[in-house]
Amino acid sequence: MDFLIILFIIVIIFVIPNIKIVPQAKSYVIERLGSYYTTWKNGLHVKLPFIDRVSNIVTLKEIVKDFAPQPVITKDNVTMQIDTVVYFQITDPKLYTYGVEAPINAIENLTATTLRNIIGELELDQTLTSRDIINSKMRAILDEATDPWGIKVNRVEVKNIIPPKDIQDAMEKQMRAERERREKILQAEGEKKSSILIAEGEKESAILRAEAEKESQIKRAEGEAEAILKLKTAEAEGIRLLKEAGADNKVLTLKSFEALNNLANGTSTKIIVPSNLQNVATIGTTIKEMLDDKK
Numbered sequence: 001m002d003f004l005i006i007l008f009i010i011v012i013i014f015v016i017p018n019i020k021i022v023p024q025a026k027s028y029v030i031e032r033l034g035s036y037y038t039t040w041k042n043g044l045h046v047k048l049p050f051i052d053r054v055s056n057i058v059t060l061k062e063i064v065k066d067f068a069p070q071p072v073i074t075k076d077n078v079t080m081q082i083d084t085v086v087y088f089q090i091t092d093p094k095l096y097t098y099g100v101e102a103p104i105n106a107i108e109n110l111t112a113t114t115l116r117n118i119i120g121e122l123e124l125d126q127t128l129t130s131r132d133i134i135n136s137k138m139r140a141i142l143d144e145a146t147d148p149w150g151i152k153v154n155r156v157e158v159k160n161i162i163p164p165k166d167i168q169d170a171m172e173k174q175m176r177a178e179r180e181r182r183e184k185i186l187q188a189e190g191e192k193k194s195s196i197l198i199a200e201g202e203k204e205s206a207i208l209r210a211e212a213e214k215e216s217q218i219k220r221a222e223g224e225a226e227a228i229l230k231l232k233t234a235e236a237e238g239i240r241l242l243k244e245a246g247a248d249n250k251v252l253t254l255k256s257f258e259a260l261n262n263l264a265n266g267t268s269t270k271i272i273v274p275s276n277l278q279n280v281a282t283i284g285t286t287i288k289e290m291l292d293d294k295k
Helices: 002-018 093-098 103-119 124-129 131-149 165-245 249-264 280-294
Strands: 019-022 026-032 035-040 043-046 052-059 062-066 070-073 079-090 151-162
Touching: 002 019, 019 026, 026 093, 035 093, 052 093, 062 103, 070 103, 079 103, 079 131, 093 131, 103 131, 103 151, 131 151
Parallel strands: none
Antiparallel strands: 019 043, 026 035, 026 052, 062 079, 070 079, 079 151
């Protein structure tokens, strides 16, 4: 009975602690007698007590590190603060464990020096507008440098670019001036389009008025011509009717007297020409009225 108890205690002390279950997305680096022995993947594993030990537990998930802003100097001697975000993944737990001391610090320092080298080749304006170029160059350089450490750099992002205060003020003034310039240009273009539309409207209105006046004159001329035509047609019809009625000289003489009567009502000099020149009295009357008018 005592033997079983002792055996049970030995199992608890020596066997159970050496049974390891490696979870998903984890790797255990195992050393045997101080040297690298193997790497455990996910699953159940047992190590030898006092001989094997877990040297390092490594996560295989993608790791995101936001590094503090670093002072960098551009090609045109402008000092600014830039902070970066690095996305990396451990691909070889053995190299990650034995490749470099403090891998995260190593990546941070490598990121800072790489960033200074890249920004030193760019001017201020290029730095502010070339984030994609900076990201691509840094990712390529960091991925190559960290490969012996068992690290794969997937992405590098420039998070913030903070120029000096005086540069920020100058940029704000420049942006404000640019916005005002664009506003004036848009306003001038609007006034120009408005003036063009007004001029085109006046032009079309003048053309329409001229066409309306022309149409009006044409209509008046057509009306006068039609009135004259109808008058002449009526006169011709009257003469035709007289001829068809067999009007004699007396009727024609009466019509002549009516026409002379209408002429006498005018304000011009009166000249009476009788239809019967054989009537001496009529001739005398004619001469007498002509003499009275001259007086």
